[in-house]
Amino acid sequence: MLTRCRNLARRATGAPAGAEYAQVEATIVGTVADESKAVLPGVTVTAADLATGRQFTDVTDVRGEYRLVGMQAGKYKVQAELAGFAPSVLSEVELLVGQNATIVFSMKVASIEETLTVSAAAPLVDTRQAQVSGNVDRRQMEELPINGRNWLQLSTMVKGITANQITDTSTPNGSSRTAAFRVNLDGQEITQETSVTGFGQPGISRDAIAEYQIVTNMFDVTMGRSVGLQVQAISKAGANNYSGSMYGYFRSDKLNAADAYTGKVLPYSNQQVGGTFGGPIIKDKMHYFFSYEYQREPNTIVIGPSVYRGETITLPADTFQHYALGRGDYQLTPKDHLLVRGNYFDWQNPHFFSATTSPTRGAERFHHSNFVTGNWSRVIRNNLLQELKVNWFHYQFINAPLKDGPSSFPEFIFGSITIGPNWNYPEDWNQDHVTTTYELKWHKGTHDLKVGSELHIEKDAGWWRARSRGQMFFSTTPADLPQRVPLAQWTNPAQWNLAGLDSIATRFDIYYAPGDDWTYDVPRPMYAGWLGDTWAVNNRLTLNLGVRYDVAWKDFVSPGNKETTLIINNGFNVQDYGYKNNIRDLSNVAPRVGFAWNVTGKNDLVIRGGSGLFFGTQGGNQAVDAQLFGGQRLIVASFQNDGKPGFVQDPARGATLNDVLSGKVPLPPQTISVIQPGFQMPSTWQSMFGFQKQFTDVIGVDADLVYYKGYREDEQLDPNVFYDPVTGFPKNPSRFGRPNSSYGPINLKASIGYSDYFALASSFTRRYRSNFQFGLTYTLMFYKHDTGISSAGYGSQLLNPFDVSAEWARSSEFQRNTLNANGVWNVRWGLLLAGSFHYGSGNYSTITSPADPLGQVNGARRVLADLTVIPRNTFRQDPWQSLDLRVSKDVRVGTIKLTGMAEVFNLYDYARFNRNTIYGNALFGQATSSAGIPRTGQLAFRISF
Numbered sequence: 001m002l003t004r005c006r007n008l009a010r011r012a013t014g015a016p017a018g019a020e021y022a023q024v025e026a027t028i029v030g031t032v033a034d035e036s037k038a039v040l041p042g043v044t045v046t047a048a049d050l051a052t053g054r055q056f057t058d059v060t061d062v063r064g065e066y067r068l069v070g071m072q073a074g075k076y077k078v079q080a081e082l083a084g085f086a087p088s089v090l091s092e093v094e095l096l097v098g099q100n101a102t103i104v105f106s107m108k109v110a111s112i113e114e115t116l117t118v119s120a121a122a123p124l125v126d127t128r129q130a131q132v133s134g135n136v137d138r139r140q141m142e143e144l145p146i147n148g149r150n151w152l153q154l155s156t157m158v159k160g161i162t163a164n165q166i167t168d169t170s171t172p173n174g175s176s177r178t179a180a181f182r183v184n185l186d187g188q189e190i191t192q193e194t195s196v197t198g199f200g201q202p203g204i205s206r207d208a209i210a211e212y213q214i215v216t217n218m219f220d221v222t223m224g225r226s227v228g229l230q231v232q233a234i235s236k237a238g239a240n241n242y243s244g245s246m247y248g249y250f251r252s253d254k255l256n257a258a259d260a261y262t263g264k265v266l267p268y269s270n271q272q273v274g275g276t277f278g279g280p281i282i283k284d285k286m287h288y289f290f291s292y293e294y295q296r297e298p299n300t301i302v303i304g305p306s307v308y309r310g311e312t313i314t315l316p317a318d319t320f321q322h323y324a325l326g327r328g329d330y331q332l333t334p335k336d337h338l339l340v341r342g343n344y345f346d347w348q349n350p351h352f353f354s355a356t357t358s359p360t361r362g363a364e365r366f367h368h369s370n371f372v373t374g375n376w377s378r379v380i381r382n383n384l385l386q387e388l389k390v391n392w393f394h395y396q397f398i399n400a401p402l403k404d405g406p407s408s409f410p411e412f413i414f415g416s417i418t419i420g421p422n423w424n425y426p427e428d429w430n431q432d433h434v435t436t437t438y439e440l441k442w443h444k445g446t447h448d449l450k451v452g453s454e455l456h457i458e459k460d461a462g463w464w465r466a467r468s469r470g471q472m473f474f475s476t477t478p479a480d481l482p483q484r485v486p487l488a489q490w491t492n493p494a495q496w497n498l499a500g501l502d503s504i505a506t507r508f509d510i511y512y513a514p515g516d517d518w519t520y521d522v523p524r525p526m527y528a529g530w531l532g533d534t535w536a537v538n539n540r541l542t543l544n545l546g547v548r549y550d551v552a553w554k555d556f557v558s559p560g561n562k563e564t565t566l567i568i569n570n571g572f573n574v575q576d577y578g579y580k581n582n583i584r585d586l587s588n589v590a591p592r593v594g595f596a597w598n599v600t601g602k603n604d605l606v607i608r609g610g611s612g613l614f615f616g617t618q619g620g621n622q623a624v625d626a627q628l629f630g631g632q633r634l635i636v637a638s639f640q641n642d643g644k645p646g647f648v649q650d651p652a653r654g655a656t657l658n659d660v661l662s663g664k665v666p667l668p669p670q671t672i673s674v675i676q677p678g679f680q681m682p683s684t685w686q687s688m689f690g691f692q693k694q695f696t697d698v699i700g701v702d703a704d705l706v707y708y709k710g711y712r713e714d715e716q717l718d719p720n721v722f723y724d725p726v727t728g729f730p731k732n733p734s735r736f737g738r739p740n741s742s743y744g745p746i747n748l749k750a751s752i753g754y755s756d757y758f759a760l761a762s763s764f765t766r767r768y769r770s771n772f773q774f775g776l777t778y779t780l781m782f783y784k785h786d787t788g789i790s791s792a793g794y795g796s797q798l799l800n801p802f803d804v805s806a807e808w809a810r811s812s813e814f815q816r817n818t819l820n821a822n823g824v825w826n827v828r829w830g831l832l833l834a835g836s837f838h839y840g841s842g843n844y845s846t847i848t849s850p851a852d853p854l855g856q857v858n859g860a861r862r863v864l865a866d867l868t869v870i871p872r873n874t875f876r877q878d879p880w881q882s883l884d885l886r887v888s889k890d891v892r893v894g895t896i897k898l899t900g901m902a903e904v905f906n907l908y909d910y911a912r913f914n915r916n917t918i919y920g921n922a923l924f925g926q927a928t929s930s931a932g933i934p935r936t937g938q939l940a941f942r943i944s945f
Helices: 138-143 151-157 621-629 657-662
Strands: 002-006 026-034 044-049 055-059 065-071 074-081 088-095 100-102 105-107 114-118 132-136 181-185 209-217 229-235 243-252 269-282 286-303 313-333 336-352 363-381 384-401 411-413 427-444 447-464 471-474 505-512 519-536 541-552 567-569 574-576 589-598 605-615 635-640 670-675 683-694 699-717 743-769 772-786 817-826 831-840 880-893 896-905 913-915 927-930 936-944
Touching (some): 026 044, 026 074, 044 065, 065 427, 132 151, 138 151, 138 209, 138 817, 151 209, 151 817, 447 621, 519 621, 621 670, 635 657
Parallel strands (some): 026 100, 088 114, 411 471
Antiparallel strands (some): 044 074, 132 209, 269 286, 313 336, 336 363, 363 384, 384 427, 471 505, 519 541, 635 670, 743 772, 817 831, 913 927
16 A cells, blocks of 8 residues: 655644533534545545544535534544545544544545545634633643642633632632632533532542643533633543553652741641553443542641731641542443543541631631542434433532630631631531433534533532631720730630720620521522534634523522511611522523634634623522521521620620520520522623634634623622711611611622623644644733622622622732743653743732721721721732743653653742731731742652553
8 A cells, every 4th residue: 555645634723612512522524625626525534532442433415524523532543535535544633622623635536545644733723613712731731840730720821811829729710609610520510519619629630630621701502500611621531552650749848948938948748649540441442540649738837917917826737638530431332432430539638727817717627529420422323413411429528626726716806807716617518419411412504503401400418507606796906916815825715815805896696506406408409401503604604603591490499498577777778688488590591602704714814703691600608598597597696795894705694595595585686697589690791802823733823802791799788787878888786776676787698799801811822743832821901890709709798788889899800911831842862841830910909997987797897997998909919920840751661651750839939928908007018928839849750551
């Protein structure tokens, strides 16, 4: 056979963008023509997975078009065959998660037996989809250095991502709201949404993730329940060849520079060890993959609250983690494929502290998760594909005060510091859901249609001893607080001096549970349906049309609660704030439209744009709060300072739960949580306009203007205060009382917040070729505003409950400039260099008032004694910079590869600090502790075969 190499594959459109057919799968479409450019019907086009042997086949239609759908990310051999013509072969093309690739074959009449070998790479331009997204490919997953090896940290390499650091309790877009993002693995959602993101997400070993895609704007109609972004990851899978690895990563203070604040090298140790193994059970049909990892981090933390004026204390902060994943793939028939995967995650943080808060707030924290997925796909015929996916997901988090700390002490809330364990500890939260998704994908003429539905049955249950120890509120912070509560005596309240605080104490809140029953149980069924069409209007213009509908049927229903009436006339309005059943938002219809214009017809320049509506969900806290703290389950007591001596020592004046239940003591004013009737799901109207340009087979650029307007975002406010028509603020309830004297503060959940965002997201890509790849992303944020959803979210209240617009200001997530670069260079002789650079110009935080003239409880303390309001987020935090490098060397011994690695994070030891933000404080703006890591080293090894 004579083989001739020709560059016959035309530039193929496709990008790290949303899949035309599904959010995880890749697609190859194209045409086949002869040398005269006449299209060829009847050509058999086959793509074979080079790792597993799995094949995808189609036959060109009368227009010479073919499409290979439902493909997994990976490397493929693609071949076009027709009797009388020489076969045309693309020997290797790599598809990324969600990628659309257009590959055009040109076939030659066979005068002798020959094969035309095509040389081309996966394309960098997507002529079929309008969305803003980026991919983290397999080489980046394997080679780029990550401090802590959290795979989501690499999402900072994606354009439009402006988070500076991503941990197990933070998100790629920096938001604390579950409505703002979704994490999906192998096409199924694995997002913890029973509470805010600070309580963690399920952990997965970096070595178990193959690659992933992040869509930051205009994501596909098959993706829902997010107003911000979607993470679409795929797990590693077995192949026809047995392969495995054993590895260890080791960090030590011996490799670290000194802490920038203390000037000392802090004790530090971290070890991560694990392994993977996979291979065939039946070649080309059945494969398996397993991974396990253990992480141990006996860490320390330097704590320096600003009120202690430079005094610090160093305490342990250890963490232990276990990760496991198992996956099996079975090609039942040429048309049927089955994927089954299970995950296990266990995270233990027996000593948790924050660098800027009192050590008395230390806690024990535990996260645990299991999830199992089964995906079945069937090719009904070449133009019709169906998928059925079933997923069970469990997530649990437990938080409790430290056993060796002041575990029974109430929470004392001063103007600029809080003493004592968190009010919401101890707690045991559990989220369980089963999700069933069915989707049909049908190619008809110039239309690629998809129709699907999803049933998400969730249950949030557990127990929560919130405020069981009580909360004491103070109007200001005593100047001698460091002497009253010495850092060295943080574990021993008997050594604290609490005398003389009665004059600044305002009130004491405590919850009682009859029968000591603190349990909650909230079912949360959700339903979704969608219809989408990728319509090739002509060979240059493609439209993306779609509509999605979501409904969370019981998200705002608290089982066991009865409807009540609670009329409040606060001088601003008169409303009923009682509990109401059947609060449902049934209006979540989300239309979306986009276009992609192949400007030259050569698949190298695309102008794209689109606009659409996107709905998210609220966390489970609203219905849980109303069930536990709605005044029907728990006795919610609020004791105002009566002006008599000894209030701080005995605010209830000896009253017990039995005294209250028996009527011996009158029921004190209650503090309750209520969901506002008419509460709606948050939404964003997103729009984008941009272009993609491919210059060579390996170089491409793109840029997109992105805008969104957020509506119906969650806020919390207290309507049980009197309105002051002179100032427009609420009157201080400690002086003027409350409109309904039977109640204390009312925590009203309302969907009245709003936001906006406008940015330019751009990227430069130099794909892997000649042993080198490089990527650069830059996001210029013009503005990002909100009404406090970032800071007023759960646990905080609006500054002014009568005017939400008073909160409208720069978002704490705003960062003007975000720049990221990464590269991998396979030098020679088994030597590899890889690195990444991150720059963020700095987020903003709010300057707090040392006083509380309005008698606010959980609100941002931003009002001075003369009622001057401090605007939100006016203090710019220190910028971020970090240069991370890896050097690795491979040595082969037979079929075994031995790899040694040395990594350095924050190479030039850039320092940034947490700073004092208390208005009028003598140390305002000065550093209180380090906010970043010093230069840190890591040594590692890997044994693979």
